[in-house]
Amino acid sequence: MSLTHINEQGKASMVDVSAKPVMAREAVARGRIQLQAATLELIRQNEIKKGDVLAVARIAGVQAAKQTANLIPLCHQLPLSKVGMDFEFEEDGISVTAVAKTAAQTGVEMEALTAVSVALLTIYDMCKAVDKAMRLDGVHLVSKTKEVIE
């Protein structure tokens, strides 16, 4: 049988990266959740009933980064050498930044974007009893780099 029509146009597949070099790769992604002033104050004071919002969101983001290839069907499995999460209070919300690193044949931006998205969803989950106007916005890639490994 000929396999020539595997991966023909329009048919989903996990594309072949086996000819690409293993490089040191890093990606930074960011997004934000819009929150009411009262919600922000509860988070700052660590008075949200479900617990310490940023501590939980931080862990959720790190763990989600490691689940990326299981969530995004055509993503390759990448062994992450680092995942870091950063949170900043803004006037009407919280912004989340994630950095992911790997040594692999393909880029690591989906891992950073997934970490940001799940961290934001975790904030949503923890605050949904007190804030009915939350929304996630501006989830985007900040930077993406690759370097030859010596």
Place this chain on the structure above:
Amino acid sequence: MSLTHINEQGKASMVDVSAKPVMAREAVARGRIQLQAATLELIRQNEIKKGDVLAVARIAGVQAAKQTANLIPLCHQLPLSKVGMDFEFEEDGISVTAVAKTAAQTGVEMEALTAVSVALLTIYDMCKAVDKAMRLDGVHLVSKTKEVIE
């Protein structure tokens, strides 16, 4: 030992819902991804190299809904009785709507929001080779209802 200080303020826990009634619950969530006109046209024509974008995003959203309690640390495990995904082409992007239903003691909005977010991330993943200006916006809860089960 006294357990009185379990779940004290600021300490994360999966809160007790055992006294809440099992009700028929439904949630609808929506979000969008900003795409360039050329990307939208490639998706419409099913010419994205990785495959049929909306078919893959649809499945990714359904499967993610079922993973919600594993991704969002304090979410309860809910047996979903329905998950549906809907996509609409807009002038400068695609909007994704997810509906989730369950019969449970707690609401199903995180499942709908997770389905939307992962479907959007899947679109991002499949188009990232051709579009460098994508961003996810406006992920929010559209509606949430509960009804007594007769």
Place this chain on the structure above:
Amino acid sequence: MSLTHINEQGKASMVDVSAKPVMAREAVARGRIQLQAATLELIRQNEIKKGDVLAVARIAGVQAAKQTANLIPLCHQLPLSKVGMDFEFEEDGISVTAVAKTAAQTGVEMEALTAVSVALLTIYDMCKAVDKAMRLDGVHLVSKTKEVIE
């Protein structure tokens, strides 16, 4: 917003079972793997290098049944009340039978079929160093029943 076009023809969704009654459901599935006589003898003598083939395949089948909804995209999550695996030596292979039970709104045949398939794949994995002619055949549903729960 109208959701009328969600689940339109051809668009995959996890269909709504919320109006169906919770019933006691059971399914039995079976399949077989073709093995060379020498391989069968090694399994019987527990001399396969990777370990006790049937003990491992049995556990793999039970655990796979619990993963069914994560593997089969449109399957509903079912809480299994029983999973049993049975193996029979045949002249030129081994047959695997799985029984699965639940109390749920939809049937449990995919769980039984998944248990059988993964048990057979596990036998394949453990014997692949010594048998190059294995194949899985006849994976099918033997019976499926449901009963009102009193």
Place this chain on the structure above:
Amino acid sequence: MSLTHINEQGKASMVDVSAKPVMAREAVARGRIQLQAATLELIRQNEIKKGDVLAVARIAGVQAAKQTANLIPLCHQLPLSKVGMDFEFEEDGISVTAVAKTAAQTGVEMEALTAVSVALLTIYDMCKAVDKAMRLDGVHLVSKTKEVIE
């Protein structure tokens, strides 16, 4: 076909609980990790390099409870209505207590024990750069109750 030899003696299966009543069930488990005085002080001061040890261990325990049926092969899948984690500093270590609740046909002690074990392993992981003499001890069930659901 006769299924009479399914589940014969010595053959692992997930036993049938379908005839058991759904009851409100709760279990409390506890265990401890032995730590050096210097390590305890670093944890108290939140100076462990990997981050806030107890916040991470708390989340790890909750999430592990939800993974119990995937880790312990013959465990039934239970929908947890509550998981709470409690930590206490002792003279030469930290003790972890977990409480788990469900409404189900079988008990919830494995979920509580798994939450304790994974929380302890998480403490181990976060402190292993500074403490080479850690050990987990005394992981046991403290109490287990069930009540008729009205």
Place this chain on the structure above:
Amino acid sequence: MSLTHINEQGKASMVDVSAKPVMAREAVARGRIQLQAATLELIRQNEIKKGDVLAVARIAGVQAAKQTANLIPLCHQLPLSKVGMDFEFEEDGISVTAVAKTAAQTGVEMEALTAVSVALLTIYDMCKAVDKAMRLDGVHLVSKTKEVIE
């Protein structure tokens, strides 16, 4: 303590591959599902109620390949560099072919076989409302190659 009796005969273990060279490996597997003529026609016309059968089965196969080491207990975790799925209509069924590639110390045939099996089970799931005579047959390895990586 002596570890000499670890991995003694009959005791399952994940065997040591650490002395094997990392090579470029590829495997192709195939299998088929027997379907009634009416079912085949519904699939071709994309009129199966649950959605586009082949699109869903394709994604299910790719995702299952990435889950192989979690399903088959003694399989090593392999980072897949490619997974492709191909479907062919036959007179009385559909055949599924999967190709998997990796750079690793051990072969990738279980990933290809798992992708085929789960894709076939997904077709079964989507057609089970209309076809009561389905069966999976002939799941086998088509080819397996390895090459030195320059």
Place this chain on the structure above:
Amino acid sequence: MSLTHINEQGKASMVDVSAKPVMAREAVARGRIQLQAATLELIRQNEIKKGDVLAVARIAGVQAAKQTANLIPLCHQLPLSKVGMDFEFEEDGISVTAVAKTAAQTGVEMEALTAVSVALLTIYDMCKAVDKAMRLDGVHLVSKTKEVIE
């Protein structure tokens, strides 16, 4: 935005190991479960109702080792080249030893410790119907080595 405050003190992250060399790493961990004499005898005679205790615990340990990075939030994902489990009957319990190997940038002790813990929990699960005084003790690292890969 400056990322300088990512990973500041007290904030959990998966630490950067990208500058560390890939080395051959091995870890051995051990722990024990205290069992009543009657329980030990039932295990030896393979008369525990749920099945062959040590065969199930062995598989559970191997599979848990592969799940370590999903259970312990800040663990890196390591591709295990070997996992072996060993059980020894003692006067009043069973001791479990696990060995794990990898070629990676960070050590493999959490994988060995997780394998031991889940194997012990599996013994607990299988014997809990007949033994109400079980406890896990002495889970610790026996040895940890690394070697340059030639």
